[in-house]
Amino acid sequence: MPKKKKVRKNKKVKNVKKTKLLNKTKQSLKSANRKNTISGPEEKPEIKKIKKQPTEKRIYNLKDFVVYPKHGVGKITAIEKAKIGEIDIQFYRILVEKEKLTLTVPINQQSKLRPIASINQINKCVSILKTKPKIKRTMWSRRAQEYDQKINSGKIYELAEVVKDLNKNTDIIADQSYSERQLFEKAYERLKSEFEAVLNTSPEDVQKKMDKALGRTNLSESTE
Numbered sequence: 626m627p628k629k630k631k632v633r634k635n636k637k638v639k640n641v642k643k644t645k646l647l648n649k650t651k652q653s654l655k656s657a658n659r660k661n662t663i664s665g666p667e668e669k670p671e672i673k674k675i676k677k678q679p680t681e682k683r684i685y686n687l688k689d690f691v692v693y694p695k696h697g698v699g700k701i702t703a704i705e706k707a708k709i710g711e712i713d714i715q716f717y718r719i720l721v722e723k724e725k726l727t728l729t730v731p732i733n734q735q736s737k738l739r740p741i742a743s744i745n746q747i748n749k750c751v752s753i754l755k756t757k758p759k760i761k762r763t764m765w766s767r768r769a770q771e772y773d774q775k776i777n778s779g780k781i782y783e784l785a786e787v788v789k790d791l792n793k794n795t796d797i798i799a800d801q802s803y804s805e806r807q808l809f810e811k812a813y814e815r816l817k818s819e820f821e822a823v824l825n826t827s828p829e830d831v832q833k834k835m836d837k838a839l840g841r842t843n844l845s846e847s848t849e
Contacts, residue, residue, distance in 0.1 A: 683735065685717065690741045690822040693728060694779025696721045697815040698741065698822050704732075723818055741822050742781045750785040750816065754838035758790045765802070772808050781819060787812040792839045 685691060689701045699719035706715050717735070719728040730738060742750070761768055772791065775783040791809035793801055801809070813835070820831045 683738075683740070685738075685740075691717075691719060692739050692741060692779055692781075692819065693719065693721065693730070694737055694739075695777050696724055696726060696728065698723070698818040699728060702727075723814060737779070739779060741819055744823065746781055747820060747823050750781060750820075751834070751838045753782060753785040754789050754792075754835065756789060758792060759786075765805070769804055769808060772812070776808070776812050776815065781816070784812055784816050784819075788816055788835075789839070792841070 685701055685704075687701055687704065690698055691701060692698055699721040701717050702720045703718040704715065705718060706713060708714070714731055714733075716729050716731045717738075719730060720726075721728065772787050775787050778784075788809065791801075791805060791812065793809075817828070817831055817835060820835065821828055824831060824834075
């Protein structure tokens, strides 16, 4: 009798182990099925052909003023077409009067062009000119490079900052190095030409407005 009882107990233990294993496998299968339903079966991603995005075109008209960063304010004198090979190209002819230069800019490559500033932007430039210049103690060669980059960036606020920082409130040549004076004049003339185009006033009135903001009023009065 005791031997039979031992056999029964062993059978019960084996059955419990089997049921536990079965439950574990069922649970793992359920969790695997859930993952598949959530994420879905693994599929190879479809390779789609990327269409070339059309270049952003801003429509300018004849006699519109535009800014080309490296040369400043220009005026559109013509909108022409030309055929290169089998491709028809439309482009602007832009006259930069200050530099006596005519630029040819294809319409689909006009990302460098920007429209002239608004009245609000001009007013902000005037407020920049009124602030104190930033005095940097780095080497002049490095500063000159930074100023030149700002001038050729085409950004009007950066241009105003260069004029403000290089302004010495004087016409005495000894107070400025030759390269410093050259950079100041370049930035000053570029900013002045945009003021003229936006405000539609004479160069003399624009100069008075800028010199007043820079604190050069006495200087301009003495030269008259």
